[in-house]
Amino acid sequence: MxxxxxxxxxxxxxxxxxxxxxxxxxxxxxxxxxxxxxQRQQFWAAGVNDLFAVDQHDKWLRFGLASHTGIEPFTGRIMWMRVWHSNQNPQLILTYYLETIQELGHRFFFMSFYHNAIDVVITDMPMVTQSDPGSENFGIANAHTMLRQWHNLTLQGTLKHRWMCMKKNVMPEITWSQLRHRFTPGYENYLDSGVDAGWYDCGNALQRLIFRWIFIPWLQRELDGYKDRINNTAKRHDQNKVLPRGVPNLIYDSPGDFGVLDFRIILEPGAIGRARNLNLNLNHAVFELVPRDFGDFIHQCYNELGHPVVDRRSAWNVYLDLHQIISRLYKQLPPVVLPDDNLNDDFLPLLENHEDLAFRDGNDGAYYMGGVGGGLGLGVFSPCMQH
Known part of the structure; x- marks a missing residue:
């Protein structure tokens, strides 16, 4: 406490x-x-890839930074952890999911009957996605449901996404809590030091753009490193959890070696591209770190500085040097440098005429939120996670 x-x-x-x-x-x-x-609440997962749970994090909004994560609850594997200038646009959130399952693909080479080398990438996805209510998650809910229905016509009319209305979105909340304890304090103090010194005001459009261009790529590299450390470190034994013991990445990649079930859904070639084409406008401004013309301009200024490395020792110095150069060349700035304040006003309607998944809530307070058995789970839950 x-x-x-x-x-x-x-x-x-x-x-x-x-x-x-x-x-x-x-x-x-x-x-x-x-x-x-x-009284402990019990959260049950039937196996690997039973579900992905996603959630946003707004603790750094005062810096103009917004975070988002996706978790595979059974293994505790962090599937993605992203920082950007928004976490409310449904198209942006959907790209995190589609890029992740694309990266999970496995490449296979084999010889055809005619002795031609064939290169095939096999991709897969979980049975169900899960999130708090909110229109920013409609993109994932729609695309994941479409992908599931394309591969199983019997799923028509059922949304393959869970809305955590009455129950809390447990695993992402635990992940954010651990991040706040293990990662955030040092970086937050560093960001605050620039604000306290009067170098950065999030309300100043020019300073906000320079800050984004420098700090978001650096912080993303740091978060990637944190994610890799967590995913490659065995978790401490917890007597309240019945889970395979081991490194999350190893359990996720080789569930059979740990005696657990794997519910991944194999995707047909081109399925992710089709979902991307139907649900995304990749020319949307939300995908730009800064407006394109301003990005070209600041890159030229950055080259004038000698392309300095951005890290914890230098980030604020690079920011100040760039701010000085750009302020001096203010008249040469591109005509459009202000970010669009309506980047999040991109409402995406949820699929119509779809029922929610069935829900199973045990008499002992345990609840199952995965996709096995149409959402009702295995006949006997095993293994389980308890929180």
């Missing part, structure tokens, strides 16, 4: 103050905790 107050609310509270508070105002919770009788 002390760490949570510090990192989430910037409050430095002594441990004995927290203990005194709970002893006075939360007597029953303290008694339950001491008796180890806290």
């Amino acid at each position: 002390v760490n949570l107050l510090f990192h989430e609310h910037a409050m430095s509270v002594l441990r004995n103050v927290v203990i005194a508070y709970f002893s006075k105002y939360e007597v029953d919770l303290v008694r339950q905790r001491k008796a180890r009788r806290l």
